[in-house]
Structures are given as structure tokens and as C-alpha cells.
Amino acid sequence: MRPPTTVGIIYPGHAAEDEYAAAAGPLGVRLPVAHVYGTDLHAVPELLDLGAPQRLAGGAAALAAHRPQSVMWACTSGSFVFGHDGARQQVTELARVTGVPTSSTSIAFVAALAALGVTRVAVAASYPDDVAACFVEYLASAGVEVVATGSAGILSAAEVGLLRPAEVRDLATAHDHPDAAALLVPDTAMRTLSVLPELEAQLGKPVLTANQVTIWQGLRLAGATPSRPDLGTLFTRRQDHAPQ
Known part of the structure; x- marks a missing residue:
């Protein structure tokens, strides 16, 4: 029996990370969460620090034991504050650490x-x-x-x-x-x-929504596209697998 698809989630602090566990069972996948910590203020300097490469690398290291097929930086503001090119560079650098397809919530929205x-x-x-x-x-x-x-x-x-x-x-x-x-x-x-x-x-x-698109993008990058109408239109339309 094939093991379930595993998407590693790097999540900032603690707030709504329980949504990943709640979605994993019905989707038939694993969504392990590794937490990274900084200030949780919605302010640009703090968000730039939150999304720093060394912080995200620590989250990736914590996920390694789960052997994820993809990894998501589950933070919208901690990615889009870097701008379009900066957000791409952020996940490119993180992918070198994870060794698997890697993306972020901001990129997932697009x-x-x-x-x-x-x-x-x-x-x-x-x-x-x-x-x-x-x-x-x-x-x-x-x-x-x-x-x-x-x-x-x-x-x-x-x-x-x-x-x-x-x-x-x-x-x-x-x-x-x-x-x-x-x-x-x-x-x-x-x-x-x-x-x-x-x-x-x-x-x-x-x-x-942020957690919805994060899950969708992570599964997509891992080669899985389950249908779950209760997770919105995004999860009812079959999409081709694609790179980040």
C-alpha cells in the first residue's frame, strides 16, 4: 500500500495551524507542521525578519524526518513583503534546503x-x-x-x-x-x-483563503490533486500538475 502524500508545512508561530490537521484526514494526506518563531506583528520589518532564509531553513530541517514530497512556507505576509522577485528567490533558496518542490502561500495564491x-x-x-x-x-x-x-x-x-x-x-x-x-x-x-x-x-x-491555497499548492507540487468540494471551488476543478 502506498504511503499517503506528505506535504511539509513551515508555519509561523501559533494561530490557525490546526486547519492543516483538520484537512489532512478528509484529504487522505499528511500535512505535518514545523513551527518557526519571530514576532507575530503585521509590520513590514518584522515580516521581512520572519521570512529570513536561516529561519525557514530551520523549519525545513524540522520537517526532514517526515520525508515530505513537497514543502510549503505557510505565511502570506512573510512572503509577499519581499515583492514578486523576492518571494520567488525566497522559495528557490528554501528548495535548496528541502531538496523537494517548495513554494509559499503568496505564490500559491497566484x-x-x-x-x-x-x-x-x-x-x-x-x-x-x-x-x-x-x-x-x-x-x-x-x-x-x-x-x-x-x-x-x-x-x-x-x-x-x-x-x-x-x-x-x-x-x-x-x-x-x-x-x-x-x-x-x-x-x-x-x-x-x-x-x-x-x-x-x-x-x-x-x-x-491562505490555508486553503497553501494545502492545494503543496499537494499539486507533490503530484496529488484530490477533490474536496468542502474546501471550495479550487478543490473541485481538476488541474494539471505543474511546477511552483
């Missing part, structure tokens, strides 16, 4: 949009305005038009992790836009998987 054929989006961000603006710039550099952006102004990942499902739904729906073909919710500290079906049904469009 890959997911390409897989769905979407180029116009709205963003419902938990971050302060300046950090949310960095995400918009990152998307623009990847050819994605952001027609509306909302920022909740939450200063730390720990605070985001305390949001209740109803608060997550309200944040998402408040910042959708009729001209957007998809809504993006970019924070791996936010628990979103349980509300995805309801959000997509209410908005009538794909909703892409």
Missing part, C-alpha cells in the same frame, strides 16, 4: 488564480493598510488586478487566530466587489476552511 483563469479579484485582508498594500502590489506584479481592498487593521497573527467563524464571514463578505471574479482572504493565521462553502454560496464566486 498559482490558484491562474488555475481558475481569474485575473480580477477583491481582497479581504486582516492586516493594517500598509501591509495589505504590499499584497496588492505583489498581485499586480503577477498580472492580477485588485478591484477592491479591505483591511481590518489587526496588528498581530495571534489576534487574527481568535476571530470567530461569524467574524471571518463578515470580514470576507464586507470586502467583496461585484467586479471581482474571486475573493482573496490572505492570512494563514485566520481559520477559514469551515466557512468556505457558505462564503462561496453567498458570494457566488470562488473564495481563496
Whole structure:
């Protein structure tokens, strides 16, 4: 019997990492999590430090015993603050350490949009305005038009992790836009998987969230594309395997 597909998750601090364990069983895969630590402030200097090569290398080393087929840096802000080219360089350097296909949540968002054929989006961000603006710039550099952006102004990942499902739904729906073909919710500290079906049904469009796209991209890089309608439109459309 073939062992289950294993995607290693490098996760910053503690907030919503339980979403990976919750998704792994229904998907029939393994999503082991290795934690890396720095400040959890949503501020550009701190985020640049959080995504530093030596920190991520430590997370990769902690995952090695699990023998993952791919590895994901499960942090949106700790990747997009480096800009488009910097985010690519970040995972290129990390891949040299992991020895397997490696990506990040920011890159996963762009890959997911390409897989769905979407180029116009709205963003419902938990971050302060300046950090949310960095995400918009990152998307623009990847050819994605952001027609509306909302920022909740939450200063730390720990605070985001305390949001209740109803608060997550309200944040998402408040910042959708009729001209957007998809809504993006970019924070791996936010628990979103349980509300995805309801959000997509209410908005009538794909909703892409940070932990969702991280899992999808990791499985894709590992050569697995399971179908799980409860994880949103992204997990119902069969996609070709592709490099990061």
C-alpha cells in the first residue's frame, strides 16, 4: 500500500495551524507542521525578519524526518513583503534546503488564480493598510488586478487566530466587489476552511483563503490533486500538475 502524500508545512508561530490537521484526514494526506518563531506583528520589518532564509531553513530541517514530497512556507505576509522577485528567490533558496518542490502561500495564491483563469479579484485582508498594500502590489506584479481592498487593521497573527467563524464571514463578505471574479482572504493565521462553502454560496464566486491555497499548492507540487468540494471551488476543478 502506498504511503499517503506528505506535504511539509513551515508555519509561523501559533494561530490557525490546526486547519492543516483538520484537512489532512478528509484529504487522505499528511500535512505535518514545523513551527518557526519571530514576532507575530503585521509590520513590514518584522515580516521581512520572519521570512529570513536561516529561519525557514530551520523549519525545513524540522520537517526532514517526515520525508515530505513537497514543502510549503505557510505565511502570506512573510512572503509577499519581499515583492514578486523576492518571494520567488525566497522559495528557490528554501528548495535548496528541502531538496523537494517548495513554494509559499503568496505564490500559491497566484498559482490558484491562474488555475481558475481569474485575473480580477477583491481582497479581504486582516492586516493594517500598509501591509495589505504590499499584497496588492505583489498581485499586480503577477498580472492580477485588485478591484477592491479591505483591511481590518489587526496588528498581530495571534489576534487574527481568535476571530470567530461569524467574524471571518463578515470580514470576507464586507470586502467583496461585484467586479471581482474571486475573493482573496490572505492570512494563514485566520481559520477559514469551515466557512468556505457558505462564503462561496453567498458570494457566488470562488473564495481563496491562505490555508486553503497553501494545502492545494503543496499537494499539486507533490503530484496529488484530490477533490474536496468542502474546501471550495479550487478543490473541485481538476488541474494539471505543474511546477511552483
